Amino acid sequence: MNAEVTSVWSNLSAFVPLINGTILVGLVGLVTKYRIENRRLSIGENTGLRAEFISEMAALRDEVKGLREENAMLRNEVRSLHGVIDGLRREDLQRAGSVQSVMAEAIGNPLSPAMQQAVDSLKRVPMGKPTE
Amino acid sequence: MTITALPIVLLAILMASAFGKCWGAFKTSAALLLNWAINSSFVSATDIQLPWYFFGSVDYLTAIAILGLGQNRCNIIIAALYAIEMIAHSSFAFSSGGAWPQYRYYYALLFIAWAQTLVTGGWMLYGLAQAWMRRGNGVRGVQPLSESSVRTGLPQ
Numbered sequence: 001m002n003a004e005v006t007s008v009w010s011n012l013s014a015f016v017p018l019i020n021g022t023i024l025v026g027l028v029g030l031v032t033k034y035r036i037e038n039r040r041l042s043i044g045e046n047t048g049l050r051a052e053f054i055s056e057m058a059a060l061r062d063e064v065k066g067l068r069e070e071n072a073m074l075r076n077e078v079r080s081l082h083g084v085i086d087g088l089r090r091e092d093l094q095r096a097g098s099v100q101s102v103m104a105e106a107i108g109n110p111l112s113p114a115m116q117q118a119v120d121s122l123k124r125v126p127m128g129k130p131t132e
Numbered sequence: 133m134t135i136t137a138l139p140i141v142l143l144a145i146l147m148a149s150a151f152g153k154c155w156g157a158f159k160t161s162a163a164l165l166l167n168w169a170i171n172s173s174f175v176s177a178t179d180i181q182l183p184w185y186f187f188g189s190v191d192y193l194t195a196i197a198i199l200g201l202g203q204n205r206c207n208i209i210i211a212a213l214y215a216i217e218m219i220a221h222s223s224f225a226f227s228s229g230g231a232w233p234q235y236r237y238y239y240a241l242l243f244i245a246w247a248q249t250l251v252t253g254g255w256m257l258y259g260l261a262q263a264w265m266r267r268g269n270g271v272r273g274v275q276p277l278s279e280s281s282v283r284t285g286l287p288q
Contacts, residue, residue, distance in 0.1 A: 014225030017188035021218025024195050028212045031203045 139168050141249055145256045154259025159201045160210060161252045167194040168245075182237055188221035206255040210248050217244045 111119065142165045149157040167190055174186050195214035198207050220240040227233035 011226075013185065014222055017184070017192070017218040017221035017225065020188060020192040021215045021222070024192065024211055024215035024218060027196070027199055028208055028215060031199060031208055031211075035203065035205075035208075 138245055138249060139165060139172075141253070142168065145249070145253050149256040149259060152256065152260040152263045154256055154263070156202050156204060156206070157252055157256040157259055160198055160207060161256070163194055163198050163201065164210075164245075164248055164252060167191065182224065182234060184221045184224045184237070187241070188218060188225075191217055191221070206251050209251050213244050213248050213251075217241065220244070 142161050145161040146158060146165060149155070149161060170190050171187055174183060174190075175181065191214050195211045198214075199211045201207060217240070220237055224233055224237040227237075
């Protein structure tokens with residue numbers, strides 16, 4: 001009887017490593033499953049982040065394009081304003097030049113006869129000795 | 133590829149992984165070395181050459197401990213190898229215990245132990261390679277910029 005019990009017990013105890021092995025396989029499977037799930041989630045998260053990044057980059061590119069266009073328009077406006085300023089300066093200079101030429105003409109002309117006579121009479125007045 | 137070379141290789145892996153700061157491989161190789169030490173001590177103390185029940189229990193606990201240390205790829209492979217080893221323990225337990233089962237059991241344990249050592253060694257080598265690749269990315273040799281160098285843009 002004792003030998004039979006020992007035999008049964010030894011047979012049963014031989015199952016213990018198998019049970020332990022099954023538990024280990026379950027644990028390994030569970031950990032692997034969680035690892036795969038984790039990787040899938042991280043890949044999904046990365047995909048979402050990548051898509052968000054791409055759309056953000058496209059929006060930034062559009063914004064940069066708009067800013068460049070605005071910059072070009074402002075440059076054109078500044079160029080036209082410079083033209084206007086140059087024109088005004090030129091007009092001013094021309095006006096000043098014409099005034100100078102009129103004055104020079106006026107100064108260079110001989111005096112009128114009446115004016116010449118007045119100047120001559122002034123020359124005849126004795127000057128230098130004080131009158132008594 | 134004998135059982136006596138195994139602890140030496142494991143010790144080398146332990147030291148190299150500590151040198152390369154690959155702490156995962158360090159912990160796993162320490163657990164494997166501890167497993168070997170406990171099993172060898174039991175064999176030496178009791179003079180039973182193949183105590184499958186003791187080997188099975190210690191291996192099971194070591195596998196659980198290794199899985200608890202970190203759930204990375206290498207630890208999973210090592211735990212799976214321990215699960216395969218459990219089949220060897222059980223098979224030997226079911227056998228009549230003659231010379232031929234002892235021979236197969238011994239070599240099954242030996243090959244699985246070497247496979248685990250190779251996995252840990254590969255992990256350690258990967259850690260060392262990573263440490264070697266990281267070596268130039270630090271700030272070693274770079275002087276902090278002084279105020280004047282920030283102003284001039286030139287290192288002083």
